[in-house]
Amino acid sequence: MIPYGKQEIIQADIDAVVEVLKSDFLTQGPMVPKFEQAVADHVGANHAIAVNSATSALHIACMALGLGQGDWLWTTPVTFVASANCGLYCGAQVDFVDIDPQTYNLCPKALKAKLEQAEKENRLPKVVVAVHLCGQPCNMEAIAALSREYGFKVVEDASHAIGGKYQGEFIGNSRYSDITVFSFHPVKIVTTAEGGMAVTNDDQLAEKLNLLRSHGITRDPALMTREPDGPWYYQQVDLGYNYRMTELQAALGVSQMQRLDDFVARRHELARRYDQLLADLPLTLPWQHPDSYSGLHLYVIRLQLENVTLSHREVFEALREQGIGVNLHYIPVHTQPYYEQMGFKDNDFPQSMAYYCEAISIPMFHGLTDQQQDRVVSVLKEILGKAT
Structure with missing residues (x-):
């Protein structure tokens, strides 16, 4: 994994x-x-x-x-x-x-x-x-x-x-x-x-x-x-x-x-590779504001569900089944049961819910090798290729 x-x-x-x-x-x-x-x-x-x-x-x-x-x-x-x-x-x-x-x-x-x-x-x-x-x-x-x-x-x-x-x-x-x-x-x-x-x-x-x-x-x-x-x-x-x-x-x-700058620089290298390798897939890739230099803790893709036949959950589960340890950051806090008791409803924050319905965090860490990253991309292409 x-x-x-x-x-x-x-x-x-x-x-x-x-x-x-x-x-x-x-x-x-x-x-x-x-x-x-x-x-x-x-x-x-x-x-x-x-x-x-x-x-x-x-x-x-x-x-x-x-x-x-x-x-x-x-x-x-x-x-x-x-x-x-x-x-x-x-x-x-x-x-x-x-x-x-x-x-x-x-x-x-x-x-x-x-x-x-x-x-x-x-x-x-x-x-x-x-x-x-x-x-x-x-x-x-x-x-x-x-x-x-x-x-x-x-x-x-x-x-x-x-x-x-x-x-x-x-x-x-x-x-x-x-x-x-x-x-x-x-x-x-x-x-x-x-x-x-x-x-x-x-x-x-x-x-x-x-x-x-x-x-x-x-x-x-x-x-x-x-x-x-x-x-x-x-x-x-x-x-x-x-x-x-x-x-x-x-x-x-x-x-x-002592290695912080190296950690972040490598994450930027990986993000640039993802940007290039995933460009032709039905995904919305992370957008970086020109005022920012992200720490790139996460690399979040969003599924363009109108161009994909599989559901969000099906894509997520297919990635995990293929050994890609994806996650989702985050379930909107206002939808948690503890906060629902305070009166919050799912549709209170529509942009947050739209994000949640499409987002998947794919592997991003300093030690991720190019070969591992290529594997992530290959599996994504296979899943989305079948799904489009």
Whole structure:
């Protein structure tokens, strides 16, 4: 089976983890700050706060921005559920904005129209989570302009996008957002096994994020309510969580970051080959906005079903039967039973549903060989050739 995504672990990665295993620190040692600095330096951010997952990073990002009861969080339906759930964790209500039919990201025109209506109804969002689907950045300049006009905070969910660029600058520099979140799950571009990162340029937000990832506890006298009782003293000054990243994960991340540019460059090579090899098939191939340099976590094809006799499901299952480990990113969040209970209907976001009915993620990862890619293309041609 050729998987849709896969981590690359080399001897240098293994050596880095083994070195930590032999050290004095398995957690709360020097490797986490080193990994944080590596990410901050690469993306051009002032602060980076490592946590145990991108879901945790989204949660504390919303908390740091003051999201709570009576507030609204808006995001895209075409994302993993964590992009919306983080609002619910904070006691807020969640709504969605339909996608742009070309980029599959949150559509700024749809956002503006929804904001205009929400302003009349006094239900403007406090936080908008802009998801960089597949690694391609949203139109952040337009979203940031709307944030200034309507007064909401912006979180970039860049779980797919480390190493990508927007307007020539690395995603994560937070030029157009308050906080950016990365994921280091094994199928992502860089992995720490599990792990995430929140990056920001705001000193106060960074301080808050740092507190929230570790029980709301501080040993900094400047943040305490009275003088410490002694060198052992700490205070819980907020309600936080145990969202810390281990030294083992951070060591793997530091090692992986040294190959980030190579990882993304290879993905672009593979995408160009797919673009050429699949051009004559009844497929809509990924479109890249000229302002973006995608991290290319995923390569999503859309079936032109009017030109295919097989159904979406039949094509998907035929690919898996032939050893191509395809997937679908994502089932629109508003169609999940938990969200249906809130009143959402399938047809609330028609562009998202049209995408879902046609999309298939085909293999895309740094270690994918040309021969494996040729096999993916050959199987697709065989299936679609029979189906047209």
